[in-house]
Amino acid sequence: MMPSKSRDVATDVVRRAVEDAVWAPSVHNTQPWRFGVGGARISLRADPDRRLDVADPDGREMLISCGAALYNLRLSLRVQGFEPVVRLLPDPDRPHLLADVHAEPLRERAGEVAEREYAQIRRRRSHRGGFRPDPVAAGVLSALRHAAEQEGGRLVQAVDANVKGALAALTAAAEHVQRRTSAYATEIARWAPAPATARRDGVQQGAYPRQTPRTEPHFPARDFARGQGWGVEPSTDDAVRTGAVVLLVTADDTPAAWLNAGQALQRVLLRAAEHDLAAAYHTQALQVPELRAFVRTRFCGDAYPQMLLRLGVPDGEDLTTVRRPVDEVLTEEN
Numbered sequence: 573m574m575p576s577k578s579r580d581v582a583t584d585v586v587r588r589a590v591e592d593a594v595w596a597p598s599v600h601n602t603q604p605w606r607f608g609v610g611g612a613r614i615s616l617r618a619d620p621d622r623r624l625d626v627a628d629p630d631g632r633e634m635l636i637s638c639g640a641a642l643y644n645l646r647l648s649l650r651v652q653g654f655e656p657v658v659r660l661l662p663d664p665d666r667p668h669l670l671a672d673v674h675a676e677p678l679r680e681r682a683g684e685v686a687e688r689e690y691a692q693i694r695r696r697r698s699h700r701g702g703f704r705p706d707p708v709a710a711g712v713l714s715a716l717r718h719a720a721e722q723e724g725g726r727l728v729q730a731v732d733a734n735v736k737g738a739l740a741a742l743t744a745a746a747e748h749v750q751r752r753t754s755a756y757a758t759e760i761a762r763w764a765p766a767p768a769t770a771r772r773d774g775v776q777q778g779a780y781p782r783q784t785p786r787t788e789p790h791f792p793a794r795d796f797a798r799g800q801g802w803g804v805e806p807s808t809d810d811a812v813r814t815g816a817v818v819l820l821v822t823a824d825d826t827p828a829a830w831l832n833a834g835q836a837l838q839r840v841l842l843r844a845a846e847h848d849l850a851a852a853y854h855t856q857a858l859q860v861p862e863l864r865a866f867v868r869t870r871f872c873g874d875a876y877p878q879m880l881l882r883l884g885v886p887d888g889e890d891l892t893t894v895r896r897p898v899d900e901v902l903t904e905e906n
């Protein structure tokens with residue numbers, strides 16, 4: 573798809589890019605973003621009313637989520653024939669203005685690699701269970717590592733059984749701490765609405781299994797159902813596996829690094845989806861500052877851990893997700 577002179581960049585291309593952007597993952601499906609569009613420009617802003625004040629007071633995960641949306645936006649513009657020229661955090665006096673994007677006509681087609689990645693934007697889903705026994709091929713893992721590096725991140729795989737065991741145990745410790753701290757529990761409840769809700773955000777009952785199958789080592793899931801028995805009937809296959817355990821890390825721990833981590837995350841996830849792989853996220857330990865510092869010094873060579881993921885081919889149940897309509901997040905600007 574190449575741009576034609578007669579086409580108005582503002583109305584169709586830019587709107588479609590925003591429609592694609594919102595299919596990014598976001599912590600607890602908070603969708604903490606807003607887009608301003610005017611001519612060939614798109615601004616991306618964080619929506620601090622949607623930040624998790626308890627689990628994410630610095631907005632680190634909010635910016636990772638917005639970075640993932642920014643990656644989709646860039647990819648969408650490219651396959652529509654436009655080069656996204658991005659300025660990250662363009663105004664130090666407006667920290668919630670995360671990026672200014674200018675769409676300029678591309679001289680040549682975006683190419684098949686971008687088209688294949690683009691095709692995954694709406695197919696990609698978070699997974700919250702075990703994975704099939706098939707290992708993730710070494711070639712695929714190295715493609716995912718490359719994808720992370722292209723966006724300024726790095727994927728560190730936990731191969732050693734003791735390292736995997738330690739990360740699983742730290743996840744369990746963080747989950748226990750969060751369950752017994754009422755402020756965390758209240759915050760989860762705000763973002764995990766009861767079934768039959770009309771909301772188009774949050775982690776809803778179609779998005780997680782009723783019971784999480786046990787894997788070895790076991791990475792506990794978050795308590796979205798809060799003991800109410802909500803969730804999708806789990807798959808009956810008991811031969812499920814943990815999958816490949818990876819940490820996404822960055823050299824710095826600044827807002828720009830968080831945005832890059834989000835872009836790296838989304839590039840990795842789309843690449844993974846091309847191979848029918850999905851990710852299960854376990855960010856509990858990274859939300860508890862003491863545990864995050866421990867993960868950093870012990871397992872990341874002093875780089876900053878931004879995400880902890882398990883990757884594999886999902887087993888069984890089809891999980892669903894929701895998004896707010898684009899008009900709720902898009903404002904026309906002049």
Ligand SMILES: Cc1cc2nc3c(=O)[nH]c(=O)nc-3n(C[C@H](O)[C@H](O)[C@H](O)COP(=O)(O)O)c2cc1C
Nearest residue numbers: 597598599600601633636697698853854855856893
């Ligand atoms: C920064 C970040 C942290 C996340 N942490 C978790 C987590 O700890 N547990 C979990 O089940 N999902 C986690 N997720 C996945 C979101 O819940 C998911 O993206 C959202 O519900 C939308 O669903 P989708 O990814 O299937 O589109 C995280 C996503 C992001 C971007």
